[in-house]
Amino acid sequence: MTCHVVPKERAGVVNPIFTCQPAGAQFASIGVKDCIGIVHGGQGCVMFVRLLISQHLKESFEIASSSLHEDGAVFGALNRVEEAVDVLLSRYPHVKVVPIITTCSTEVIGDDVDGVITKLEEGLLAEKFAGREVHLLAMHQPSFVGSMISGYDLAVRDFVKKFAEKGEPSEKITLITGWVNPGDVKELKHLLKEMEIEANVLFEIESFDSPLLPSKDNVNHGNTTVEDLRNTANAKATFVLNRYEGGKAADFLKKKHKVPSVIGPTPIGIRNTDTFLKQLSDVTGKPIPKKLVHERGVALDAIADISHMFLAEKKVAIYGAPDLVIGLAEFCLDLEMRPKLLLLGDDNSKYVEDPRIKALQENVDHEMEIVTNADFWELEDRIKNKGLELDLILGHSKGRFISIDYGIPMVRVGFPTYDRAGLYRYPVVGYNGAAWLAEQMANTLFQDMENKKNKEWVLNVW
Amino acid sequence: MPYHEFEASKCIPERKQHAVIKGPGEDLSHALPKGYLNTIPGSISERGCAYCGAKHVIGTPMKDVIHISHGPVGCTYDTWQTKRYISDNNNFQLKYTFATDVKEKHIVFGAEPLLKKNIHEAFDAFPEIKRMTIYQTCATALIGDDIDAIAQEVMEERPDVDIFVCNSPGFAGPSQSGGHHKINIAWINQKVGTVEPEITSDYVINYVGEYNIQGDQEVMLDFFNRMGIQVLSTFTGNGSYDGLRAMHRAHLNVLECARSAEYICDELRARYGIPRLDIDGFGFEPLSGSLRKIGLFFGIEDRAEAIIAEETAKWKPQLDWYKERLKGKRVCLWPGGSKLWHWAHVIEEEMGLKVVSVYTKFGHQGDMEKGISRCSEGALAIDDPNELEGLEAIEMLKPDVIFTGKRPGEVAKKAGVPYLNAHGYHNGPYKGYEGWVRFARDIYNAIYSPMHQLSNLDISKDEIPTDNGFLTRKMLSDATLPPEVVNDPILKQYDGKLDPIPDLRAKTYPVFPKKEPAPVAAE
Numbered sequence: 011m012t013c014h015v016v017p018k019e020r021a022g023v024v025n026p027i028f029t030c031q032p033a034g035a036q037f038a039s040i041g042v043k044d045c046i047g048i049v050h051g052g053q054g055c056v057m058f059v060r061l062l063i064s065q066h067l068k069e070s071f072e073i074a075s076s077s078l079h080e081d082g083a084v085f086g087a088l089n090r091v092e093e094a095v096d097v098l099l100s101r102y103p104h105v106k107v108v109p110i111i112t113t114c115s116t117e118v119i120g121d122d123v124d125g126v127i128t129k130l131e132e133g134l135l136a137e138k139f140a141g142r143e144v145h146l147l148a149m150h151q152p153s154f155v156g157s158m159i160s161g162y163d164l165a166v167r168d169f170v171k172k173f174a175e176k177g178e179p180s181e182k183i184t185l186i187t188g189w190v191n192p193g194d195v196k197e198l199k200h201l202l203k204e205m206e207i208e209a210n211v212l213f214e215i216e217s218f219d220s221p222l223l224p225s226k227d228n229v230n231h232g233n234t235t236v237e238d239l240r241n242t243a244n245a246k247a248t249f250v251l252n253r254y255e256g257g258k259a260a261d262f263l264k265k266k267h268k269v270p271s272v273i274g275p276t277p278i279g280i281r282n283t284d285t286f287l288k289q290l291s292d293v294t295g296k297p298i299p300k301k302l303v304h305e306r307g308v309a310l311d312a313i314a315d316i317s318h319m320f321l322a323e324k325k326v327a328i329y330g331a332p333d334l335v336i337g338l339a340e341f342c343l344d345l346e347m348r349p350k351l352l353l354l355g356d357d358n359s360k361y362v363e364d365p366r367i368k369a370l371q372e373n374v375d376h377e378m379e380i381v382t383n384a385d386f387w388e389l390e391d392r393i394k395n396k397g398l399e400l401d402l403i404l405g406h407s408k409g410r411f412i413s414i415d416y417g418i419p420m421v422r423v424g425f426p427t428y429d430r431a432g433l434y435r436y437p438v439v440g441y442n443g444a445a446w447l448a449e450q451m452a453n454t455l456f457q458d459m460e461n462k463k464n465k466e467w468v469l470n471v472w
Numbered sequence: 473m474p475y476h477e478f479e480a481s482k483c484i485p486e487r488k489q490h491a492v493i494k495g496p497g498e499d500l501s502h503a504l505p506k507g508y509l510n511t512i513p514g515s516i517s518e519r520g521c522a523y524c525g526a527k528h529v530i531g532t533p534m535k536d537v538i539h540i541s542h543g544p545v546g547c548t549y550d551t552w553q554t555k556r557y558i559s560d561n562n563n564f565q566l567k568y569t570f571a572t573d574v575k576e577k578h579i580v581f582g583a584e585p586l587l588k589k590n591i592h593e594a595f596d597a598f599p600e601i602k603r604m605t606i607y608q609t610c611a612t613a614l615i616g617d618d619i620d621a622i623a624q625e626v627m628e629e630r631p632d633v634d635i636f637v638c639n640s641p642g643f644a645g646p647s648q649s650g651g652h653h654k655i656n657i658a659w660i661n662q663k664v665g666t667v668e669p670e671i672t673s674d675y676v677i678n679y680v681g682e683y684n685i686q687g688d689q690e691v692m693l694d695f696f697n698r699m700g701i702q703v704l705s706t707f708t709g710n711g712s713y714d715g716l717r718a719m720h721r722a723h724l725n726v727l728e729c730a731r732s733a734e735y736i737c738d739e740l741r742a743r744y745g746i747p748r749l750d751i752d753g754f755g756f757e758p759l760s761g762s763l764r765k766i767g768l769f770f771g772i773e774d775r776a777e778a779i780i781a782e783e784t785a786k787w788k789p790q791l792d793w794y795k796e797r798l799k800g801k802r803v804c805l806w807p808g809g810s811k812l813w814h815w816a817h818v819i820e821e822e823m824g825l826k827v828v829s830v831y832t833k834f835g836h837q838g839d840m841e842k843g844i845s846r847c848s849e850g851a852l853a854i855d856d857p858n859e860l861e862g863l864e865a866i867e868m869l870k871p872d873v874i875f876t877g878k879r880p881g882e883v884a885k886k887a888g889v890p891y892l893n894a895h896g897y898h899n900g901p902y903k904g905y906e907g908w909v910r911f912a913r914d915i916y917n918a919i920y921s922p923m924h925q926l927s928n929l930d931i932s933k934d935e936i937p938t939d940n941g942f943l944t945r946k947m948l949s950d951a952t953l954p955p956e957v958v959n960d961p962i963l964k965q966y967d968g969k970l971d972p973i974p975d976l977r978a979k980t981y982p983v984f985p986k987k988e989p990a991p992v993a994a995e
């Protein structure tokens with residue numbers, strides 16, 4: 011039995027799994043309090059990304075554009091950045107943090123965004139906005155490099171780089187969650203609370219599961235403060251849950267501020283959550299409390315039934331963000347399932363060296379393939395033309411038509427999940443996430459059996 | 473007509489000329505908001521780009537085509553699966569999108585070989601599809617790839633395929649509207665006249681500026697089929713590539729969305745002498761008037777009248793049921809472009825709603841002019857609105873419902889106002905007689921949603937009503953209606969199917985024998 015890692019052979023992309031870098035920076039930017047990013051490029055790069063994130067979270071939030079038009083594309087568009095900063099600060103008096111996020115067009119033109127920031131700091135900020143706390147920072151996000159995942163990774167690093175400042179050592183840790191849902195952040199904070207550990211959380215996006223109130227309070231913002239970002243330099247350790255969505259920031263903090271880092275694993279499933287808690291305990295000296303023993307037991311009690319009796323040997327394809335895909339694959343293996351195909355949607359050459367992928371290659375006891383730089387055609391082509399048989403697909407909404415057209419049940423997980431209600435609210439991490447995921451998979455398969463009148467629909471009881 | 477200055481925009485004086493309030497007895501000679509100017513950077517406008525105007529709005533609704541974007545993967549991903557332009561070929565154009573995946577090395581050394589490889593790969597992966605459109609994006613426009621030349625090469629190598637090239641990078645113009653124009657002109661220049669259609673009727677049209685949102689085009693096609701009219705092509709919803717190459721053989725261009733597609737009609741008139749007839753599929757009266765005009769043009773008024781009579785008899789009592797319950801409800805009509813004038817007047821007339829504001833993201837001054845002239849006094853008209861202005865307008869106008877896009881809709885929701893998706897619809901289609909009732913039904917469902925009503929209650933200080941275990945929409949909407957309306961034996965609630973499209977697709981039509989050989993349009 012073998013597990014191969016292969017890159018996509020075709021040059022082009024048929025149905026992309028990922029979007030481009032600036033989308034990652036935009037998602038990171040909405041996690042910071044009093045922050046509105048300006049995307050320096052054409053308006054589409056913002057308008058559609060805002061739409062996408064808002065379809066996923068079912069919320070609105072603000073991101074601005076420098077609105078590059080033809081003249082700017084020819085003669086350079088730094089004047090548009092200057093004007094955008096002025097307009098934005100004038101109209102949003104609470105805004106303190108303004109990342110300037112470049113795109114493919116403004117990187118090709120070669121606009122000197124760092125230069126214009128210096129100019130603005132010495133001119134506009136010193137004069138018109140004297141006395142106001144404003145931080146401008148450049149985020150270089152050429153979209154012809156990497157993907158939304160690397161864009162997020164770079165953006166976290168750029169935030170940390172801008173603000174991290176050595177001061178008194180603190181008992182806090184820094185938790186870089188990676189590109190997750192409000193429900194995940196809530197669950198992670200719950201675990202920290204039970205462990206009595208305080209953290210600078212990058213990013214506090216729990217607030218995006220926001221209420222509809224009689225007061226008509228309508229502002230949605232992330233809540234990671236400049237103070238939190240500053241303190242990352244003084245934390246006991248940086249915990250990066252998703253290696254590819256925060257690893258660069260941890261490296262920076264280690265090199266520059268000597269903050270030790272703990273990279274992964276993504277706490278998906280019981281085992282990886284155990285590891286996460288153990289690492290937290292090692293770093294902070296805090297014991298794992300009985301309460302979490304209980305919580306773990308509740309999750310296991312729910313999962314134990316369905317795994318060996320039902321989920322065992324079900325064949326799964328998983329696509330999306332690399333840390334999520336690997337974490338899900340690991341959990342599926344613990345559930346006795348067979349991840350047959352993993353699709354990692356960009357050309358990051360580091361994936362092949364990832365120890366978790368190496369471990370899969372050494373240990374899985376069924377035929378398995380991992381495709382890097384993948385698109386959805388890698389999945390569909392195998393099903394349509396190459397005889398790949400699957401019982402289940404795990405991934406985000408953009409792959410929905412494969413599930414629909416080939417009649418393969420699918421559990422939505424990752425980003426975006428716009429075609430299902432409320433998924434942003436539920437965690438996939440921690441013990442609660444493990445139980446939720448296992449039950450979602452089981453229920454989805456049950457439903458499918460009933461629809462297709464497969465053997466077990468006759469009497470599904472245990 | 474006084475310009476309206478938003479508090480939030482006092483610091484950007486040029487915005488002042490982008491909003492007006494229609495005063496009593498005023499016409500348009502006083503003032504008109506400025507339109508289609510460069511966007512003010514940092515204002516958090518809702519505009520998109522010219523690539524999306526070309527590819528997403530007009531290009532991709534074409535159904536039997538590989539739609540490939542030449543650039544990094546983002547533009548493609550972002551404009552994929554966000555709009556409900558369905559088709560009767562299993563939605564190929566919705567399901568599949570293609571990107572050449574331009575990387576750094578291509579930016580440095582050029583991406584033409586990459587493009588060529590991509591084209592071949594795409595045709596190989598989908599051997600049954602023989603048509604392709606290629607869209608330029610910001611990056612490939614800036615590095616100067618010659619897409620036309622590559623397309624030509626491939627067409628020589630693969631004689632059974634045909635490729636259309638659309639050079640409309642994101643930065644080409646203030647909004648998506650620039651892209652509408654570019655793709656209109658590119659299509660007529662490259663493709664119209666390259667296929668000769670079989671003419672099967674005495675009455676031959678192109679249906680232009682219609683994107684088949686949730687089946688709108690198929691609803692309208694039903695009327696044309698019932699009138700014995702041959703629809704050579706639809707530009708572009710549910711339209712086929714080769715049908716659109718034959719546009720030059722129509723006797724009449726029937727134009728729906730003038731904002732996005734009048735350019736090609738005007739060119740077809742100039743080059744082939746085909747007249748343009750502006751029609752409107754939204755609303756009973758506008759639609760009846762449109763069918764009459766088409767009937768009149770071809771001398772088949774009787775066929776139009778038969779449809780109008782049948783449909784009106786069937787659906788008018790249902791429309792009126794809603795009208796009674798929507799009377800006086802305040803609407804912000806905030807779509808993208810032309811719907812502001814398609815809808816402004818007719819929702820007031822036929823549904824009893826009151827339009828308190830119109831806005832357009834990418835319309836031109838002409839759209840505003842039509843929009844304002846069709847809405848009533850006191851309405852606030854905004855060009856290229858932004859986030860803060862929208863909120864301020866909601867606070868000022870206190871609408872009961874807002875017709876807008878998904879994300880601004882979330883803003884409205886938090887302000888306690890339900891929204892209806894003006895671009896993709898909720899339970900459409902909204903065109904046709906039945907569609908118009910469906911629209912009224914969706915508005916009613918939004919305004920009288922018991923859940924929205926509950927969201928206004930502050931349980932910490934308001935009196936909590938404890939006498940009901942539930943409330944229906946009807947309990948809310950009928951509470952203040954006179955009994956003769958409530959008990960009217962003719963009026964009734966919508967009773968159509970959840971999805972009317974499958975029935976339409978299964979329908980057969982009477983054959984109207986052709987009288988004479990097809991007249992040849994002037995070249």
Ligand code: SF4
Pocket residue numbers: 030031032051052054055113114115153543544545546547548550609610611642
């Ligand atoms: S690929 Fe470039 S133009 Fe397209 S969305 Fe990404 S940054 Fe914008």
Ligand code: SF4
Pocket residue numbers: 529683729731732807808809810811895
């Ligand atoms: S109806 Fe509106 S969104 Fe649709 S094409 Fe016309 S202007 Fe664009």
